[in-house]
Amino acid sequence: MTLRAGWLRNLVILLALWELLGRLHLVASGALPAPSVILLKLWADRADYPPHVLATLEASILGFLVGNAIAIAAGVLFVLSPVALRLARGVNIAIFALPPIAISPVLVLTLSGMTPRVVLAALGCYFTTMTATVLGLTQADARSLDVVRAYGGGRWSMMRLVQLRSALPSMLGGLRIAAPNAVLGAILAEFGGGGRFGLGTYLLGSLGRADPPRLWGIGLTATLIAGLAYAAFAILGNHIAGASRAVTIPAAAPSLPGRHSRLASILLALAAIALPLVLWWLLLKGLGVPEMIARTPAGIIDYLFLADSAGSAQSRLLAALAETLPITLAGLLAGLAFAFMLALLVDVAPALGRSLMPVALVTQTMPLVALTPLLVLLLGRGTAVTLWITISVTFFPSFVTIAQGIMMVPRPALEVPRAYGAGKLKELRLVAIPASLPYLFAALRLAVPRALLGVMIAEWLATGKGLGNLLNQSRGYLDYGMIWTVAVVAVLIAVVFHQVVIFTERRVLPRLGMTTVE
Amino acid sequence: MTLALHRRNFLALGAAAAATVATGRSALAATPLTMQAAWINDAEFTGYFVAMDNGYYAAEGLDLTYLPGGPDVIPEASLVAGKADLALTTPDTTVKAIVEQGAKFKIIGTQYQKNPIGIVSLASKPIKTPQDLVGKTLAVPPVNVISVEAMLKLNKIDKAQVNIVPYAYDPTPLIKGEIDASLDFTTNVPYTIKQAGPEATSFLLYDFGFTIFNDTVVVSEDTLKAKRKELVSWLRASRKGWDENFKDPNAYPPKFADTWFKGTGRTVENEVFFNNAQKPLMEAATGIFSMSDEAIDKNIAALSEVGIKATKDMFDTSLLAEV
Numbered sequence: 137m138t139l140r141a142g143w144l145r146n147l148v149i150l151l152a153l154w155e156l157l158g159r160l161h162l163v164a165s166g167a168l169p170a171p172s173v174i175l176l177k178l179w180a181d182r183a184d185y186p187p188h189v190l191a192t193l194e195a196s197i198l199g200f201l202v203g204n205a206i207a208i209a210a211g212v213l214f215v216l217s218p219v220a221l222r223l224a225r226g227v228n229i230a231i232f233a234l235p236p237i238a239i240s241p242v243l244v245l246t247l248s249g250m251t252p253r254v255v256l257a258a259l260g261c262y263f264t265t266m267t268a269t270v271l272g273l274t275q276a277d278a279r280s281l282d283v284v285r286a287y288g289g290g291r292w293s294m295m296r297l298v299q300l301r302s303a304l305p306s307m308l309g310g311l312r313i314a315a316p317n318a319v320l321g322a323i324l325a326e327f328g329g330g331g332r333f334g335l336g337t338y339l340l341g342s343l344g345r346a347d348p349p350r351l352w353g354i355g356l357t358a359t360l361i362a363g364l365a366y367a368a369f370a371i372l373g374n375h376i377a378g379a380s381r382a383v384t385i386p387a388a389a390p391s392l393p394g395r396h397s398r399l400a401s402i403l404l405a406l407a408a409i410a411l412p413l414v415l416w417w418l419l420l421k422g423l424g425v426p427e428m429i430a431r432t433p434a435g436i437i438d439y440l441f442l443a444d445s446a447g448s449a450q451s452r453l454l455a456a457l458a459e460t461l462p463i464t465l466a467g468l469l470a471g472l473a474f475a476f477m478l479a480l481l482v483d484v485a486p487a488l489g490r491s492l493m494p495v496a497l498v499t500q501t502m503p504l505v506a507l508t509p510l511l512v513l514l515l516g517r518g519t520a521v522t523l524w525i526t527i528s529v530t531f532f533p534s535f536v537t538i539a540q541g542i543m544m545v546p547r548p549a550l551e552v553p554r555a556y557g558a559g560k561l562k563e564l565r566l567v568a569i570p571a572s573l574p575y576l577f578a579a580l581r582l583a584v585p586r587a588l589l590g591v592m593i594a595e596w597l598a599t600g601k602g603l604g605n606l607l608n609q610s611r612g613y614l615d616y617g618m619i620w621t622v623a624v625v626a627v628l629i630a631v632v633f634h635q636v637v638i639f640t641e642r643r644v645l646p647r648l649g650m651t652t653v654e
Numbered sequence: 655m656t657l658a659l660h661r662r663n664f665l666a667l668g669a670a671a672a673a674t675v676a677t678g679r680s681a682l683a684a685t686p687l688t689m690q691a692a693w694i695n696d697a698e699f700t701g702y703f704v705a706m707d708n709g710y711y712a713a714e715g716l717d718l719t720y721l722p723g724g725p726d727v728i729p730e731a732s733l734v735a736g737k738a739d740l741a742l743t744t745p746d747t748t749v750k751a752i753v754e755q756g757a758k759f760k761i762i763g764t765q766y767q768k769n770p771i772g773i774v775s776l777a778s779k780p781i782k783t784p785q786d787l788v789g790k791t792l793a794v795p796p797v798n799v800i801s802v803e804a805m806l807k808l809n810k811i812d813k814a815q816v817n818i819v820p821y822a823y824d825p826t827p828l829i830k831g832e833i834d835a836s837l838d839f840t841t842n843v844p845y846t847i848k849q850a851g852p853e854a855t856s857f858l859l860y861d862f863g864f865t866i867f868n869d870t871v872v873v874s875e876d877t878l879k880a881k882r883k884e885l886v887s888w889l890r891a892s893r894k895g896w897d898e899n900f901k902d903p904n905a906y907p908p909k910f911a912d913t914w915f916k917g918t919g920r921t922v923e924n925e926v927f928f929n930n931a932q933k934p935l936m937e938a939a940t941g942i943f944s945m946s947d948e949a950i951d952k953n954i955a956a957l958s959e960v961g962i963k964a965t966k967d968m969f970d971t972s973l974l975a976e977v
Contacts, residue, residue: 184917245735333917340724341694342919347850348826350919428734428757445754509824516832517819600796600820609796611728614751 177349199257211269233630260317268310272303315365439617460602467526475534541575684717690738697928705895714887763943765869777853793821808863
């Protein structure tokens, strides 16, 4: 049986099952409509869609162009100047780790019109493309570089003639992942962004219609856009690079070896930490943000520790953190555990893996905001929905990363237990599980920001608890100090979490004779 | 380039000149003014759509930009960010922002004399008074929780006896029986629910002691100083739009089906129902937007129940006097 026929069969079975469940109102008394009902609704609403789709496309495409242009320029700069890369490390990690929903209200307040959507879409593209560019440029063939150098070519000739060309496949791989991220960013900035058109606006407006088929229709449309963007770059990548690459997402900020004295290293690290704060301050001053809205780093310290209302602000923040953090951790660990178990299962039964990959692709491209109201319809508004959203957003990327790790176990390593007569399970225990450890860490780094994003979206839209709700409620009360504080705290938590994982990883893996994977 | 006046241009110029003469006000240099609405384009704002389409603002010399709201738009935030000159707001959040955040706002009028917000439930499991809420699950949007707690307190009900869960303006959980009641616009949501199947019932918070306005017209103190004349013009033109709309509440909503109401995904029948239902909540003896001393006192009293210290000087009735 060919791979394609297998996908098709599974898809047909899935759709038939869905249709049956929907027709019989078996799930949440009709909250899961049959696919045919959703399609009919889409057709009935067809006049509504064009302006919403166009607005989301406009912001996504503009953000995609701006974000990737900056990302590629930054990637080139970082390869040319390792000092610049070390300086930008803080900014890079912050952009990787920040949950977009946390800064969406701040962007909407400080920028106007389509700009917040474009900026959030651009931020979603930056990290993957920048990392892919750096990786691609540094992996250029050394012999080709030597040829250019031997003929008197300078740094720039080497970059232009060899490195940029050889980096193209890697860059296209980055663009492919950036495309759905741009769509997610554009939609997230529509939350609280005002404006009449956009799929996010349509989704929020439709929440009040008691009409599950419409919500599913919007969700699937958003998924389709993100999926098509992904597919377009995948096809382009295959066409140009002539080889398909694995579905991986970079999970660590790139670093290049540099030779600096201890003092220079410390200074560079301090500057890297200071740079995001300096940029933040410069942006506020440059944009001329109204005083009541703008908060500088010092302003947040004042709000949280020195002002008269600091006590109240602290207690509200701590109460929200106490609600958000445990469920983030629980969802993260459960998502990783499921992913790990499924990856092992797939290793034992490879056919299962092939049929699951398309599902993994869909959930990776499905905008999280579109998914959330659908899960709320199915699961209600309790802790369960937060947990499931978190698990579902961390599960598939983790699964893909870990499954690939297990697949890359060298054959000779597997042949040793086999030769000694070990069964499949023993082989897993002795070889595959230990070998997948670096990938488990990579999956964890990748999953941390997604888990926090998932929890905050669920809190904002569904459960009315924790940091997500505090952010939403503070907007209503014009409590700008709290909005900035929550944004900063959410980013700090993600960054600290990320650094803790990296720290642990660097201690644990070398002891086992392994290296980290990007 | 030669100065050739094309015939069509000439005609347009003539028409513009005629219009200027006809209105008696200078339309040559219309003053820009931006308003931030409180919700998506629905019947709640019919009066402004009428005034725009019929040229009432232009006749007052205003070049009005209309910004729609939505579930996630905080109208006051548009004032603070300088995106709008005036906003339609919920008075409890506006006053809270003045008191707690030091926002420099003034309330210069009110669209609703009686807040249309109320408790909506299914007719098959009706909740007709605050007492009926005891032991029930009530969904409330996060920023409105204080209003509900005030209403419960006014009716001597311990808030611990009602299970308050967050509400995202989605009647599905109510229809599915997951919750018993929700806090929403009574002018609108009962009809939306009916269109989805079941009959709904509702009561106003206003009728049980929480006597506040809604869609209060709010400006910053700076705008009030700089654009006083334009604000009076806006009140006058808007009032004219509402008066025209209420001559026959069934007339205008169908006309806006393909313009203002396009893309909201709601039926025109729903907007017609809404427009009829809001009429008694908006009308005032002294005209739309009026704020009588008695009504202002009622607002202050109701808000003090929630611990929000409103004062009389937050309401400025002097512009209405000039209309």
